[in-house]
Amino acid sequence: MPSRTGLLFRIFVLFLLALVVAAPMGCIGCGSDRDAAEVKDQLAVHFPKERNEAFYTDDPFVPVGTDGYAASSVEMSSSDGIEPVEITLPVEPDDGVRFASRDGFVVVMRSLDGLERAVLSDGVITYDHEGGGQVWTAKEGGFDVSLFLKPGFVEQEGFTWRWELVGARARPDGDDVVVMDDRGASRLRVTLVKNGSSEHIDTRLRLTGKELALDVPKGPSAVLLQMRVKAVEPSEGDDATVPKQNAVNGTACTLGSECDSTFCIDGVCCDNACTGTCSACTATLKGQGVDGVCGPIKANTDPQNECPAGACYGNGSCRRDNGQPCASGSECMSSVCADNVCCDLACTGICMACTTTLKGQGADGSCGPIMNGLDPNNECTGGSCDGMAACRLDNGETCTTGGQCVSGNCVDGVCCDTTCTNTCKACNLPGKLGTCSNVPQNQNDPVTCAAASESCDGNGFCKLANGENCTQGLECISGFCVDGVCCNSACTTVCSSCAVTGNVGSCSPIALGNDDFFPPNACVGADRQCNGAGACKRFNGTQCASGTDCVSNFCVDGVCCSTSTCANCQSCNVSGNEGTCRNLAMNDTDPNAVPACTGTTACDGSGACKKINGVACTNGDGTQCISGFCVDGGLLQFGV
Secondary structure, eight states, X not given: OOOHHHHHHHHHHHHHHHHTOBSOOSSTTOOOSHHHHHHHHHHHHHOHHHHHHHTOOSSOEEEETTTEEEESSOOSOSOOOOOOEEEEOOSSGXXXXXXXXXXXXXXXXXXOSXXXXXXXXXXXXXXXXXXXXXXXXXXXXXXXXXXXEXXXXXXXXXXXXXXEEESSEEEEETTEEEEEOTTSOEEEEEEEEEEEESSOOOOOEEEETTEXXXXXXXXXXXXXXXXXXXXXXXXXXXXXXXXXXXXXXXXXXXXXXXXXXXXEETTEEOSSOOOSTTEESSHHHHTSSOTTSOEEOOTTOOTTOOOTTEEEOSSXXXXXXXXXXOSSGXXXXXXXXXTTEEOSSOOOSTTEESSHHHHSSSOTTSOEEOOTTOOTTOOSTTEEEOSSSSEEEOTTSBOSSGGGBSSSOEETTEEOSSOOOSTXXXXXXXXXXXXXXXXXXXXXXXXXXXXXXXXXXXXXXEEEOTTSBOSSGGGBSSSEEETTEEESSOOOSTTEESOOTTOTTSOEEOOTTOOBOSSTTTBOSTTEEEOSSSOEEEOTTSBOSSGGGBTTSOEETTEEOSSSOOOTTEESOOTTOTTSOEEOOTTOOBTTSSSOBOTTEEEOSSSOEEEOTTSOOOTTOGGGBTTSOOOTTTTOSTTO
C-alpha cells in the first residue's frame, strides 16, 4: 500500500500541474510537441547542464479520463500510514487542482499566472507562458517544477509566479511553505531546491494570506528556478497552538456556522454567499469546477430553474432560448435577436426570417427561408420570395425565363400561374395577366390555333372559322354548320342561307327569285320563291289576296303583279300574260279604270277606253269610237 506521505505528495504535484495547464492541445493527452521542443531549445542555449535534468522523469504522466493528468505510480513520500488522496487536475488552470482524502482533507490550488493549456510529450508536461514556460516531471518521492523565464523578460521589471490556496491554510517553515489541514496538521511541503541564472537570484517562497508566490527580481538574464513538492506525515510540523477550525470550503454542511467561510451554499461550505443568478457552489450544479467555490453555472443548463424562458449563459446570467421574445442579442442564449425573437442564426439573408408568422412555416427561433409566394418584409420589388431564400417575380410581371418567376413559369412574356400549354390558352390577356385563361372567342392562339381558317371558341378549343366547310356544328367556332359551312347562327329563318355568295359564313337573305331548300321545301314550288329580303312570296301571275303575298309586293287584279297598278284598259291577269300589265282585248270592259270603262264604253284592245258602236259620237271623229268610225252621229256599225 502506498504511503500516506507519498500519495499526498503526488496530489499536490498534480495541483501545480493544473496551475500551468497552458500549452495548446486539441484533446487531453494528445497535444503537439512543438511547445515542449521550444522550451527544450531555450534551456539548451541558456542552461545546457540543467536541461536534461529538467526533462528527466521517473514515471510518465498519463491522461486521467478527460479531465487532467496523473503520474501512474510515483509516490509522494517514502513513509507509510497516510490515507490515500484523490486528485483532479483540470485541463483549464482557472478551475484549479482539487486534492481530497478519505479523512476529509480537501484543498484546491489555482494558478494566477495566465498559463495556457498543457502539452503532454514523452511523459513530461510543459506549460507555455508568454515569458517562458514550466516543465513538470515526476521524481521518486515528489514532483519537480522547473520555472523558466527568457532573457530580457524581467529586464525592466520583475515577475512573480503565483498560486491561490482555496479550502486550506498554509504557514511558512523556514524557506519552505507547509500546507495544513483544518486541525493545523501539516500535509504538504513546498521547497525551492534550485536557484539559477547567469547570476544568483535573491528569491525565496513567499506566503501572503492564502497566496503562494515566488518572486523573480528584474534583470537581463534568463532565469531557471526549480521547486519540489512532497507530502509530509500529519504529525510532522503540527502546530498545537492553532485552534480547531470549522469545515473548509467544499465540505458538506447544513448551516453556515459549520463552515470556516460562514457560508453553507448548495449543501457545501462555500467561499462566498453565492447569491447571484445562475451561480452555484457545487461542481454538480455548476456542471464544472469544484465544490466549495462559487462560480457560474455551465451554459445551456438550469439545474435550479432560475431561467423560466431559457437557461444559464455560463457567466452568471440567464439568457432566453431560441424562439423567445427579445429586444437585443444580449438577451439570447444564441446572442442573436432576429425578428424580435431569439434566433439560432443572424438571419440577415434576403427572404429569410426567424418566426413562423414571417416564414409561413417552421418554428419560431429557427432561421429559415420565407415560404414561396410570400414577402412579409417587402424585400422583393414586383415579386415575392420563392421558398429558397431568393426573390422571384409575381404572376403577371414581365419576364423572359421561368427562373425569374415565383411560379417558375414564364408564358406569353409574363410570369404565369401554370405552364399554360393547353390549346387556346394564354397568360397575357388584358385583365387576366399572370392567370392562364381561355383565349376569347374568334381570336387566334399564336401557338395552338393560328391558321386563318380557325379560331379559339372561348372555351379552350380551336374550331373552324365561319365560312369554312363543315359537316357538323361541333367543328365550328360558332357551333353551327349550315348549308355545308360554319355559320354565325343557326340560320333557320325562311329564305336565309349561310352560303350566299359574298356573305359565306354569315346568315343572309337568299337572292330574289331563288328557292330555299333548308329546311326541306322551306320555299320551293311552282308558285313561290324568295324575295331577296328573307321572305318566301308568290310568283307574279299567281293568285293573291294582297301585296304581302307577292314577291313583288303587288297584288293587282287578283294576281301578283310586277307593278303596283295597271293603266286603264290594262290588266295583270290577262290570260297568257299573268303577272304583267297587258292591254285588255277589244270590247273588254275595265271596271277598275278611271272612269270605269263599262256600259257605253269598252276597251279598244290598245289600252284605250272607247265608245261602243251605236253610241252617239261627233261626225267625222272616229277616235271616239271603238270601231274607229263615227257615221251619222254614231248610228252606224263598222262604217255601214
